[in-house]
Amino acid sequence: MADLPTHVEIHEEGPREGFQIEPGPIGSADKIRLIEALAETGLRHVQVCSFVNPRLVPGWADAEAVVAGFRARPGVEYTGLFFNGNGLDRALAFRDKLAIRGSISLTASDAFTRRNLHRSHAENVAAMRQHSALQLARGIPVNRIGVMAAFGCNYQGDIPPAQVIRTLQDGLAIATETGADITLFSLADTMGWATPARIERVIGEVRNRWPDMALSLHLHDTRGLAVANAFAGLKLGVTRYDSTVGGLGGCPFAGQPKAAGNICTEELVLLCEEMGIATGVDLDALIEVGRMAEAIVGHQLPSELIHAGSLDAFRRKAA
Amino acid sequence: MADLPTHVEIHEEGPREGFQIEPGPIGSADKIRLIEALAETGLRHVQVCSFVNPRLVPGWADAEAVVAGFRARPGVEYTGLFFNGNGLDRALAFRDKLAIRGSISLTASDAFTRRNLHRSHAENVAAMRQHSALQLARGIPVNRIGVMAAFGCNYQGDIPPAQVIRTLQDGLAIATETGADITLFSLADTMGWATPARIERVIGEVRNRWPDMALSLHLHDTRGLAVANAFAGLKLGVTRYDSTVGGLGGCPFAGQPKAAGNICTEELVLLCEEMGIATGVDLDALIEVGRMAEAIVGHQLPSELIHAGSLDAFRRKAA
Numbered sequence: 001m002a003d004l005p006t007h008v009e010i011h012e013e014g015p016r017e018g019f020q021i022e023p024g025p026i027g028s029a030d031k032i033r034l035i036e037a038l039a040e041t042g043l044r045h046v047q048v049c050s051f052v053n054p055r056l057v058p059g060w061a062d063a064e065a066v067v068a069g070f071r072a073r074p075g076v077e078y079t080g081l082f083f084n085g086n087g088l089d090r091a092l093a094f095r096d097k098l099a100i101r102g103s104i105s106l107t108a109s110d111a112f113t114r115r116n117l118h119r120s121h122a123e124n125v126a127a128m129r130q131h132s133a134l135q136l137a138r139g140i141p142v143n144r145i146g147v148m149a150a151f152g153c154n155y156q157g158d159i160p161p162a163q164v165i166r167t168l169q170d171g172l173a174i175a176t177e178t179g180a181d182i183t184l185f186s187l188a189d190t191m192g193w194a195t196p197a198r199i200e201r202v203i204g205e206v207r208n209r210w211p212d213m214a215l216s217l218h219l220h221d222t223r224g225l226a227v228a229n230a231f232a233g234l235k236l237g238v239t240r241y242d243s244t245v246g247g248l249g250g251c252p253f254a255g256q257p258k259a260a261g262n263i264c265t266e267e268l269v270l271l272c273e274e275m276g277i278a279t280g281v282d283l284d285a286l287i288e289v290g291r292m293a294e295a296i297v298g299h300q301l302p303s304e305l306i307h308a309g310s311l312d313a314f315r316r317k318a319a
Numbered sequence: 320m321a322d323l324p325t326h327v328e329i330h331e332e333g334p335r336e337g338f339q340i341e342p343g344p345i346g347s348a349d350k351i352r353l354i355e356a357l358a359e360t361g362l363r364h365v366q367v368c369s370f371v372n373p374r375l376v377p378g379w380a381d382a383e384a385v386v387a388g389f390r391a392r393p394g395v396e397y398t399g400l401f402f403n404g405n406g407l408d409r410a411l412a413f414r415d416k417l418a419i420r421g422s423i424s425l426t427a428s429d430a431f432t433r434r435n436l437h438r439s440h441a442e443n444v445a446a447m448r449q450h451s452a453l454q455l456a457r458g459i460p461v462n463r464i465g466v467m468a469a470f471g472c473n474y475q476g477d478i479p480p481a482q483v484i485r486t487l488q489d490g491l492a493i494a495t496e497t498g499a500d501i502t503l504f505s506l507a508d509t510m511g512w513a514t515p516a517r518i519e520r521v522i523g524e525v526r527n528r529w530p531d532m533a534l535s536l537h538l539h540d541t542r543g544l545a546v547a548n549a550f551a552g553l554k555l556g557v558t559r560y561d562s563t564v565g566g567l568g569g570c571p572f573a574g575q576p577k578a579a580g581n582i583c584t585e586e587l588v589l590l591c592e593e594m595g596i597a598t599g600v601d602l603d604a605l606i607e608v609g610r611m612a613e614a615i616v617g618h619q620l621p622s623e624l625i626h627a628g629s630l631d632a633f634r635r636k637a638a
Contacts, residue, residue: 111637152630157637192623193630195593196550223630224586224623228547231515260623267543274514302623304511304543304579311471311512311542318430318476 007278009045009240010265011216012038014293015066016047016081017262018248019059022297028065030296035066037289038245039073042281043265048098049080051087067094084127085134092138102135102142104128104174104182108167109153112190116148125170132178142180145171146218150202152193159193161205168206184214184240189229192222192260196232203236216240219263221247221302226263227271234277243268246290247302264303266290270310283310326597328364328559329584330535331357333612334385335366335400336581337567338378341616347384349615354385356608357564358392361600362584367417368399370406386413403446404453411457421454421461423447423493423501427486428472431509435467444489451497461499464490465537469521471512478512480524487525503533503559508548511541511579515551522555535559538582540566540621545582546590553596562587565609566621583622585609589629602629 015035019026035048048070054061063080072078077099080091091100106128107113110121117124135142149156150164168185175182185206203215217233219226219241230241242262249261269281290306334354338345354367367389373380382399391397396418399410410419425447426432429440436443454461468475469483487504494501504525522534536552538545538560549560561581568580588600609625 153637154633155637157634158630192627195590197594221623222627223589224583225546225590227544228550228590231547231550260627264543270542271514271544271547275516300619304540304621308511308541308579311477314473315476318472318474 003237004234004275005237005239005277007239007280008234008272010043010268010279010281011045011047011240011242012043012245012265013047013242013262014038014244014246014248014265016050016060017244018246018293018297020050020052020057021249021261022059024059024297026059026296028062028069031062031066032070034245034289034293034296035070035078036073037292038286039076041285041289042279043286044075044280045077045079047079047081051080051082051090063090064093067097072097084131088135088138088140092140100140101144102132102140102180103144103146104132104142104171104180105146105148106167106171107148107190108159108163109149109156111155112149112153115155121170125174128171129174129177132174132180136178136180142175142178143183144186145175145182145184146186146188147171148188148190149193150187151189151198152191154191161202164202165205165209168210182213184216185210186216186218186242188218189220189226190218192220192225194219194229195225196228199229199232200236203233203238207236214240216242218242220249221260221263224260227267230263230268230271234272234275241268245286245303246293246306248293248297260302264290264301264305266303266305270305274311284313322556323553323594324556324558324596326558326599327553327591329362329587329598329600330364330366330559330561331362331564331584332366332561332581333357333563333565333567333584335369335379336563337565337612337616339369339371339376340568340580341378343378343616345378345615347381347388350381350385351389353564353608353612353615354389354397355392356611357605358395360604360608361598362605363394363599364396364398366398366400370399370401370409382409383412386416391416403450407454407457407459411459419459420463421451421459421499422463422465423451423461423490423499424465424467425486425490426467426509427478427483428468428475430474431468431472434474440489444493447490448493448496451493451499455497455499461494461497462502463505464494464501464503465505465507466490467507467509468512469506470508470514470517471510473510480521483521484524484528487529501532503535504529505535505537505561507537508539508545509537511539511544513538513548514544515547518548518551519555522552522557526555533559535561537561539568540579540582543579546586549582549587549590553591553594560587564605564622565612565625567612567616579621583609583620583624585622585624589624593630603632
């Protein structure tokens with residue numbers, strides 16, 4: 001355990017991922033209530049909404065109302081997701097409240113790009129070149145390359161690590177052409193293909209090539225291995241993870257309507273804290289918010305921990 | 320990954336663990352159907368029932384009917400659980416069909432022993448001394464020491480590894496006194512307290528003391544970490560795991576009615592096979608049996624994989 005990190009940075013994406021896929025409708029007031037409660041648990045990064053086309057993602061038609069409505073807590077960074085100029089402009093209307101960070105977002109699977117974005121990979125690279133330039137022109141730093149389907153794809157099957165490397169190279173070429181300064185690679189297991197061995201292999205190859213680049217993992221629990229994959233990431237020294245309270249979410253575009261959501265924030269916090277890795281999160285408070293999320297969506301969420309209770313709660317009773 | 324085992328031995332306990340806790344009632348025919356289907360997937364060890372007091376565990380009042388009723392598949396070992404002489408005698412009535420293996424079963428938590436068995440640890444040691452002698456007198460080999468609550472306890476809190484060592488020593492003393500030849504230690508995370516770090520610590524201390532003893536892990540997914548814990552076990556070279564199809568089960572005595580069940584066999588098989596560790600199991604067939612289990616119990620089971628489908632199924636479609 002000697003090579004484990006001493007702390008991790010958790011990016012809570014429950015509101016954005018969850019309300020994007022929940023059939024709902026869920027009222028803006030409930031979304032705001034969840035966002036405000038999350039910020040009280042010690043989480044420092046909360047993605048609060050998605051600025052996407054409301055016809056495609058009706059769950060986020062009220063993005064503006066939610067962002068306008070929540071009370072921001074000092075010390076917490078709030079973000080909104082956007083993929084194009086229209087989304088960026090909607091986010092920029094809230095630049096006093098949201099941390100607006102640019103990104104070059106690519107997909108390691110051409111088949112998924114075609115299904116999800118109705119573009120070829122080459123067309124997506126061209127679109128991202130334009131998007132990177134636009135973000136920079138608006139004064140938004142572009143420091144991140146995101147790679148979706150980095151561990152496998154329901155439409156393309158296994159994704160070789162070399163394909164992830166090529167996708168990152170495409171992203172870096174965009175950065176060079178547009179003048180973006182990349183400091184983070186975010187690898188997403190969009191459809192739940194990662195295993196600990198695959199995490200080790202992909203991260204190993206990325207590290208061989210770019211030893212000093214910060215890495216982030218965006219894991220889905222589609223096939224039950226998300227916590228094991230996070231553990232593999234921790235052993236490799238990865239210190240930044242996206243997750244969702246209660247395990248909210250899933251990928252509405254991946255053709256798996258019943259698939260589980262993202263790695264559950266509570267279980268990630270338990271994993272880390274019990275290994276002496278600081279998260280800054282009050283787990284008992286977070287478990288209460290997970291239960292609130294379950295009440296808001298009106299059905300059982302995948303988190304086991306919100307149903308069982310924390311170890312600390314039982315430690316206190318046993319003492 | 321160099322230190323990973325090449326194969327693992329999976330002991331399927333879905334029928335026994337699941338039907339012990341499901342409110343049901345579930346008909347004997349459905350139990351038999353599940354047992355027969357499990358044996359068709361490549362699983363070689365199936366625990367089919369519990370010979371316990373039907374007043375305490377009404378779900379296994381039909382143990383005899385189930386054992387008499389299923390069609391045994393050659394090459395598959397079927398077992399039944401028993402804790403006392405009465406249970407042993409009920410199992411012995413089926414000695415042509417069941418592999419009857421003795422055990423010395425202790426608990427690392429005195430508080431759990433009192434709650435679960437209404438005995439002190441010392442009284443339990445005395446009872447197990449008698450039980451070991453009885454099993455041997457009946458001609459049943461006693462080769463296994465089981466330790467429940469080996470990683471923590473809802474009633475006692477953290478269990479220090481030294482307490483696990485003492486419990487194993489108590490078991491070995493019983494073995495010596497009664498003439499049992501112990502070849503396996505089974506460590507059970509009865510209430511879901513294990514984390515990868517705790518697995519490493521406990522197994523490390525047990526290995527230090529008994530370097531050549533075979534080890535088995537019985538994991539529960541109470542707080543979502545079971546697969547990560549199995550991965551930690553695999554990295555330590557542990558090659559034997561208990562699990563349940565669909566994640567059936569839970570601990571009816573641990574005061575957590577909503578707690579998740581055991582580690583899900585499908586997810587354990589996925590974890591192993593994707594890392595090149597042979598299980599002998601046809602995962603797609605097992606996923607179908609998981610779906611059958613869900614239909615039999617009449618509610619959603621914790622397995623994510625049975626809802627998402629195997630990677631191989633998507634690989635075939637993508638090819």
